[in-house]
Each structure stands twice: as C-alpha cells, then as structure tokens.
Amino acid sequence: MKKILLIGELNHIIGSLNKYLSTKFQTQMCMDNFEMVKSMRKVFGPDMVLVSLIGCNQMDVRILDYFCDRYPQMPVLFVGTTEECEVYQEKYESNHFEYLIRPTTLGMLLQKCENMLNMEEENETEDSQEKIEENVQSKKRILAVDDSGLFLRSIKSMLQKQYDVIVANSGETALNQAKSKVPDLILLDYEMPGWDGRKTFEEIKNDEVLKDIPVVFLTAVSDKKHIAAVLELRPSGYLLKPIEQERLFETIEESLIEI
Secondary structure (H helix, E strand, O other): OOOOEEEOOOHHHHHHHHHOOOOEEEEEOOOHHHHHHHHHHHHHHHOOOEEEEOOOOOOOOHHHHHHHOOOOOOOEEEEHHHHHHHOOOOOOOEEOEEEOOOOOEEHHHHHHHHHHOOOOOOOOOOOHHHHHHHHHOOOEEEEOOOHHHHHHHHHHHHHHHOOOEEEEEHHHHHHHHHHHHHOOEEEOOOOOOOHHHHHHHHHHOOOOOOOOOOOOEEEOOOHHHHHHHHOOOOOOEEEEEEOHHHHHHHHHHHHHHEE
C-alpha cells in the first residue's frame, strides 16, 4: 500500500482528508514544522507528500526546499485556494510539484493522488467498492443543534441510518458536545434562546479545533432581510424549516464533499 504524508495545520479539514485517503493509502498527518517533517519522513518513509494550505498562514519554505532538493522524484501535491497556491507556484514549479485548487471534491483528490503515484486502476468488485463507501460514510458524524426536542428527534430519525447523529438543545451544550465528539458537520438552528445561532457559530469559529467544521444553518424565518443576515456569516449552507428530507441530504452531502 502506497504511503502519503499529510503536512499542514492539524485542523478539521486535514483530519477529513486523512480519514478519506486512508481508505486507499497508508496515511500519516504531520504538523508543518520543519524538524518534525524531517523526522516523520525518516520514520514513515512516504511515497508522496500532500501539503494542505488550508488554514495555514504561511508554510515554512524549508519544508518545501527539503523535498525539492533532497527528494526531487517524490510527488508533492499542494491543496489550497488559487490565492494560497499562487504564493508557491512560481518557485516550486516542477514535474513532481502539482497543485489542486479548491473548491474541489474528495473524489478528485483521490484521483489526483493515484495519478501522481502512477497507480493503475484497480478492478475492484462491486462488493469491495461498497465496503469502502460504507466505511467512509460510517465515520461521518453530524451534530444537530435546536432548542426543540421534537425537531431534534425528527432530524435524528431522518439521518441516523446514514450518519452518526448527536444532538444538543442549546448553543452552550453544542460547543461542549462538539469538543468531546468532534463532528464532521453541524446543523445549527439560527433562532434559539440564550446563545442564538449567530453566537454559537461565532464560538465554533473561534475554536481552533472546531473552526473548519462545515455549519449549515436551519431557520424558520424566510424574509429576505433575515436570510441575508444568515448568509452574511458565510455558513456552508442553510435550510428553511420545515426541513425537506431530500434537500437535507443534498445539503449535507454538498457540504461534506467540498474541501
């Protein structure tokens, strides 16, 4: 099995990349610290390096020079926005340094890694492919936050066959739940007593561990001014109550696959 070393900020996004790629490769995460990277390369012996620029203010160029000079044949893939990648493209433009621009999907990332490693397509049986997909899906955890117990039971009923669903009836409880059982996505009611959706969203985004988790707002108010206030926070999505099950699943999948 090919080995991929993931370098970057140890946030929710790189955790999701690691979780997904581990269904096909042997993976190892490492902080973007020069000495740690050198030690991990020696211990882990990767076939490829994936550099996540997501949430990283600036990558230590010694890390990049190290792979460029010492291991010129090792494939190195940068994942980030156009602006993030442009910082490095001019200097690190070679046959084995490539760039994947966000937004993209986990499927495209997997294909890119396979291509860079010159892996032939495996003729997997339908059963083995389903097993991989089920393994990925089973790891997806959703935190639903709403002050209505009836609504939470309804959401859990809709989602529990496909996702690991945990619930919270207030913003404060949600933050504690998220820290103890880090979710892959949060469904957050915008109108709640105490900490409302805005306050809870801000607390989530101010937490280093939770800040990159996709948040989908749920709201019962449909006037334009209210929706504009919701979208101003730049959530991963929003849904109007009452929730349509098909639209709920579509929004969750769209939010989970985009990196």
